[in-house]
Structure formats: structure tokens, C-alpha cells
Amino acid sequence: MWLTASLVLWLTVCAVQDLLRRQVSNWLTLPAFLLAGLWAVWHGGETLLLFGLVTLIMVWSWQKGVGAADGKIMAVLAVFMPAGFLLAVVLRLLVGGWLWMRHGRAARFPAVPVFAAGAVLSIPIQFLSGG
Template identity: 35%
Template sequence: MQSFVLLIWLALCAAQDARQRHIVNGLTLGGGALALAWLLWSGTTWLGAEAQQGGWAFLLALGFTLPGYAMKRMGGADVKLMAALALATDGMHVLGTFIGAGLASVFWLLLAPRVWLHMGQGLRTHLFYMAPELSRKQPFAPFVLVGLILTFAWFR
């Protein structure tokens, strides 16, 4: 059940990022605040890892995302998204999600020029920022969602 709730939250973030290339703070900071509150109240992350693992995952997420933010390759919402995900999971999930997001991003860059032409106009409108011609400005959250799904599949 916890995995499902986490996927729903991340799907909302991914949908907003794909449509607007922006994720509201209510989703990122709100998700992070809820994950931190759960961590402090229960002594475990949302997925059941020890609190210390959640803390290490948080530092790992910042280590992965802050350099990208400093080089203007990632937005602030991406940093907050990964930090919130880290507080809710553990280091292995963060690492798996980040690797899966990278693989999904490369896969999309290779496949999108062929697939994009066959997608319906309505879907292309909703996923405007995923267009292949905008490859330098791809939203990160949809790939994080795919990365987390791949990580869940790998660990289960």
C-alpha cells in the first residue's frame, strides 16, 4: 500500500512536470514534509527502512541533484522531489530510481522521434515538454517515475 501511495504522489508530480515543466511546492515540499513527519514519528521511512537509512538517502539524493542544479541542468523542484523521495524510501531505492531515470531518459531520447509522430494530438498537447525537439529541456519527474517503477520491479 505504501508503494502505491508513493507512486500516486510521484505520478502527480510527473504529470504536472510533463505538462508545465514545473512542479508546485505543495507536491514536492508537501511530500517531503509528510515523509519527514512520518520518519520522525515512526522511526522508519514510509517504505519501512530505518530512519538512519532515510537520512543517508536524503544526503545521497542531494549529492546526485545539487551538482545538476548548480550547473543549471536540473530545476529546484527536481532537487526537492528527489529529497522527498529519499525521506520516504532508502538509499537503494534512491540509487535505483536515479539510475532508472537516467536509462529511461536515454531510452526516450532515442525512441521519442519515432513514437511522437504516432501519438494523438491531445496526448502530445498534454505532454508538450516531452517533445523530442525539446530534448535539452526534458522534464525530470516523468523519468523519476519510470525509474521508481523499475526499482520496485527489481527489488520485488
């Protein structure tokens, strides 16, 4: 439970910074991303595979204009809170799709608060599954 609480606190700080500045500092995201990478290498298997896939998608997305902080945050969620990662992806697609339909493809929004909401909404799933 301490890991979940730590992640929620970290995500809250990142989300507030994203709302206020429309970017999240590397000093917030890079240490967590590196820790998630080390954890993934240590545990191997599905954890490492998921971290690697999310990181590859992050690099590709960054080249297409998505913020690097978004990708680092998603990689951290993929490693430490997989249910939160999945729910964050779904919410991001729903919110992004709704905004694009309403304001066109050029619509931009701070995604980290959406990721944080997905992570928080996944906590009951984690609790019920014993994780």
C-alpha cells in the same frame, strides 16, 4: 503497500504536471519533502545520511540549473523507496545521456516521468526483497 501506492499516485500527479508545464508545483513537492526529512530524522542512521546527501546534491544541482522539484522528488524516493531512487537515478542517466548524444548537451527533458518510471519498475524488487 499503502506507502508504495501513495508514492506512485503522488509521482504520477507530479509527472503529469511536469509533462504539461515543464515544472512541478511546490505545493506538490514541498510537503512530501518535509515529511521525508522528518521521517529521516526520526529514523536516523542510513536513512538520515541518504536524505542529507541527496538534499546536498539537490542544492548543488539547483545552482547548476536542475529543477528544485527534481531534487525534492529524489530525496523523497531516497527515504521512502530506496530501490526506486536508485533505479530512477540510473534511468535519468540513461535517458539524459541518450538525449545529450542525440541533441547535444543543451537537450532538456522533463525528468519527473523518468523518476516515476524508475520507482514503478522497482516495485517488483521491493516485493521480492520483502520491503
